[in-house]
Amino acid sequence: xxxxAATFDDIAEMSQQxxxxxxxxxxxxxxxxxxxxxxxxxxxxxFQRWMAEKKEQFDALPDVE
Numbered sequence: 001x002x003x004x005a006a007t008f009d010d011i012a013e014m015s016q017q018x019x020x021x022x023x024x025x026x027x028x029x030x031x032x033x034x035x036x037x038x039x040x041x042x043x044x045x046x047f048q049r050w051m052a053e054k055k056e057q058f059d060a061l062p063d064v065e
Contacts, residue, residue, distance in 0.1 A: 008058040012051070 003014045022030035040046040 004064070008055045011058060012054075
């Protein structure tokens with residue numbers, strides 16, 4: 001799935017909504033990805049670091065109009 005948005009927060013929201021839908025459908029590849037994210041949450045700052053890295057990557061992309 002390709003998401004496009006003007007802000008990282010919008011992309012994160014789209015991704016979260018998509019993830020919830022895939023969870024409801026019990027989509028195996030998405031469930032495996034969710035397990036990896038759950039492992040990151042176990043670390044006190046693991047998820048925050050991951051999100052910061054993804055935001056940095058988003059912010060480095062060229063603007064598309």
